[in-house]
Amino acid sequence: MREIVVSLSEGRSYRVFIGPSLFLRDDWLQEIPFPSRRGVILTNDLLKVLHAERVQRFFVQRGYAVDVVAVPDGEEHKNLATVEKVYHRLLALDLDRKSFILALGGGVITDLAGFVASTFLRGIAYYQIPTSLLAQVDSSVGGKTGVNLEEGKNLVGTFYQPSGVFIDLSFLETLPEREYREGLAEVAKTAFLEGKDFTTFLLEHAEDILGRKGTVLEEVVARSIAFKKAVVEKDEREGGLRSILNYGHTIGHALEKAMGYGVLRHGEAVSVGMRGEAFLACALGIGTEEVYAIQKTVLEKLGLPLRVPQKINLNAFFSALWRDKKREGQKVRCTLLADLGKPVTGVEVEKAAILKVLPEICEVEG
Numbered sequence: 001m002r003e004i005v006v007s008l009s010e011g012r013s014y015r016v017f018i019g020p021s022l023f024l025r026d027d028w029l030q031e032i033p034f035p036s037r038r039g040v041i042l043t044n045d046l047l048k049v050l051h052a053e054r055v056q057r058f059f060v061q062r063g064y065a066v067d068v069v070a071v072p073d074g075e076e077h078k079n080l081a082t083v084e085k086v087y088h089r090l091l092a093l094d095l096d097r098k099s100f101i102l103a104l105g106g107g108v109i110t111d112l113a114g115f116v117a118s119t120f121l122r123g124i125a126y127y128q129i130p131t132s133l134l135a136q137v138d139s140s141v142g143g144k145t146g147v148n149l150e151e152g153k154n155l156v157g158t159f160y161q162p163s164g165v166f167i168d169l170s171f172l173e174t175l176p177e178r179e180y181r182e183g184l185a186e187v188a189k190t191a192f193l194e195g196k197d198f199t200t201f202l203l204e205h206a207e208d209i210l211g212r213k214g215t216v217l218e219e220v221v222a223r224s225i226a227f228k229k230a231v232v233e234k235d236e237r238e239g240g241l242r243s244i245l246n247y248g249h250t251i252g253h254a255l256e257k258a259m260g261y262g263v264l265r266h267g268e269a270v271s272v273g274m275r276g277e278a279f280l281a282c283a284l285g286i287g288t289e290e291v292y293a294i295q296k297t298v299l300e301k302l303g304l305p306l307r308v309p310q311k312i313n314l315n316a317f318f319s320a321l322w323r324d325k326k327r328e329g330q331k332v333r334c335t336l337l338a339d340l341g342k343p344v345t346g347v348e349v350e351k352a353a354i355l356k357v358l359p360e361i362c363e364v365e366g
């Protein structure tokens with residue numbers, strides 16, 4: 001079992017425990033502060049069947065009163081309507097300001113539960129129990145919470161840190177292959193940002209990573225969290241440095257939205273986005289051919305896409321990139337890599353440069 005402590009300003013901190021089967025042992029539990037013994041597991045319909053009972057039993061056997069509240073599975077339910085339904089359920093269950101939420105799920109649940117916890121009764125404690133690889137390596141740590149609006153993803157949210165993060169790697173056994181691989185895109189992103197060490201580790205262990213081998217997986221998750229912790233500790237509210245975590249996301253998000261959510265999964269879009277942004281870095285004289293080639297090899301070895309599988313409508317792509325029509329024609333700001341481990345933030349990129357990237361990553365409609 002690994003333990004990582006996230007230390008923030010004003011003496012705030014929380015522990016992250018990572019292990020092959022955390023919910024089969026409890027030596028870590030006494031390290032975690034709980035405001036009371038009353039809480040709920042907030043999860044989705046699928047994970048309620050797969051894993052909630054195990055987590056509920058674990059807490060109940062240790063003297064906690066824990067109910068399960070499930071929302072429908074899927075990004076399309078990460079919205080304010082779902083949040084409101086959850087508030088009503090929590091009130092019906094008599095939760096008070098000392099109660100807590102255990103968020104059991106992928107990134108949709110970790111974001112949604114964090115948002116509910118930050119607003120219900122003006123804020124109650126919550127703990128992350130991430131079950132997807134993406135949530136285990138990224139969304140469970142750092143306190144970004146949020147829901148989607150019709151206009152776009154994560155447009156309403158808060159910064160609200162969890163009081164603990166419990167990462168049980170055995171949950172990954174039931175994660176479908178496509179979802180597992182998309183988590184690997186965020187791992188690759190972290191490795192490129194961290195530097196040669198982690199990137200080489202991924203290259204050398206790609207087969208075991210794809211095979212979900214325990215010890216390698218624990219190392220991958222721990223390294224990813226250690227990197228994110230270091231960034232969040234320096235820049236909790238994304239005043240600057242934290243924006244490096246958006247590497248690959250500028251082009252990735254625009255592709256995801258232009259194709260219609262659900263066609264390309266988020267991690268797949270980020271993988272293609274990193275490919276595009278690596279090309280952009282070379283074209284703008286910021287990055288090198290060598291770094292471009294290494295990123296390609298890593299993404300390929302991890303079974304991640306380098307191009308999108310269907311034609312892209314240019315108008316849809318650019319209006320997603322500028323976020324709204326009024327900003328059309330302006331420059332977009334990107335994080336690019338000068339080298340592995342050397343991100344450059346806030347690079348302003350013009351439409352003409354993006355137009356040169358597109359043939360590298362997709363076919364353009366018309």
Ligand code: NAD
Pocket residue numbers: 044046047050073074075078105106107108109111131132133134135138139140141142143144145153154171172173174175176179182266
């Ligand atoms: P997700 O939560 O939709 O999970 C993907 C699918 O896998 C879902 O159907 C889910 O039910 C299922 N699943 C999860 N764990 C499983 C398991 N152990 N076994 C079987 N099925 C399982 O998607 P995701 O990729 O985990 O997360 C994407 C979300 O995360 C997006 O909404 C994104 O905005 C958010 N995100 C947030 C941050 C942050 O810092 N807050 C960072 C990255 C992404």
Ligand code: GLY
Pocket residue numbers: 138139142144242245246
């Ligand atoms: N995943 C981006 C962030 O946490 O800032």
